[in-house]
Amino acid sequence: MDRILRQVLTAVGALVGLGVVLRNHTAWSAWPMLHAIGHAREGVLIAAGLVAGGLVGYLVGPILVAWATRAVVWVESRLQHTPTQDLLSGSIGLIVGLVIAFLVGTDLSGLGPFGTILRVAITIGFGYVGLRVSIRRKDDIMRPQSWLPARMKHRNGPESIKPKILDTSVIIDGRIADICQSGFLEGPLVIPAFVLEELRHIADSADVLKRNRGRRGLDILNRIQKEQNSVQIYEREVDPNMEVDSKLLKLAKILDGKVVTNDFNLNKVAELQGVPVLNINELANAVKPVVLPGEEMVVHIIKDGKESGQGIGYLDDGTMIVVDGGRKFIGQTVAVLVTSVLQTAAGRMIFAKLKSQAGVEAEAR
The missing domain is CATH 3.40.50.1010 (5'-nuclease)
Structure with a gap:
């Protein structure tokens, strides 16, 4: 493959050298030495162009191909790790920027070399700005419904x-x-x-x-x-x-x-x-049912609470009920009266006391 590549590059270099000779034939023919050769100068020029171009293609061509291959591999690896949305939105922004640059730089052709340099700068600038803006706004670009009015x-x-x-x-x-x-x-x-x-x-x-x-x-x-x-x-x-x-x-x-x-x-x-x-x-x-202080409910006490004498029970929806004085009724189902309800970020807790205890307190009053 390397040998075939060198042969191809040598042939391409020779053709390029021939093209350069033919294009600059007028300038070459003005040399006094070549003019003295007479009709043979065209052959000399053609042979020199073929040899010089082939030699450059043979020596420099593989180096350029190696650089180009490394550049392609680097670009491909970067594109593989770039999200698809970034590629799409960046392509859209780049195209829009280049179109705007083309429209802006249309009237600059009459400025000569300065106009050409200015057009190149405008093209690069608008293309870069379109690429950067589209990548930063990719969420809106990839969501077409956000473009519509309310x-x-x-x-x-x-x-x-x-x-x-x-x-x-x-x-x-x-x-x-x-x-x-x-x-x-x-x-x-x-x-x-x-x-x-x-x-x-x-x-x-x-x-x-x-x-x-x-x-x-x-x-x-x-x-x-x-x-x-x-x-x-x-x-x-x-x-x-x-x-x-x-x-x-x-x-x-x-x-x-x-x-x-x-x-x-x-x-x-x-x-x-x-x-x-x-x-x-x-x-x-x-969607949990609303429980108000003073309501009566039946609870199965399953364990003791943190404070002395407290018992813990649960409703069917998982709401924890802390029963004051319910520790001695662990494993039993008792009637209680709700005293307060505490709503937290983790859920809701209901505090209650035994109905019999509430009746004793009422009689004492």
């Missing part, structure tokens, strides 16, 4: 039909399947490929607990796909250098969708970035 956005559909992007934690949690089955989530459910990859890694973990959680998440996904017709797998890579949570938020901006999660930290980060979030824990707290 009225047209409203005509195209209400906000409730935005795609819902599922987080890994909410899939493992499992309650999302029941919520989807109940019909409270409208619009397409988007499952990113990087979330599936994370679930697969969890399911293949050496830790038994993690492995069971990962397999549970995969089972939940299979159930959702069987019951819902609007499940979509997003195969495109967002940005390989980002973490999963950052990818989710970026994908939500690209698709103009909402992230469905039960991760408290992800919820806060999404609020800071202006990404709408549907938190399953907030939904669970919102």
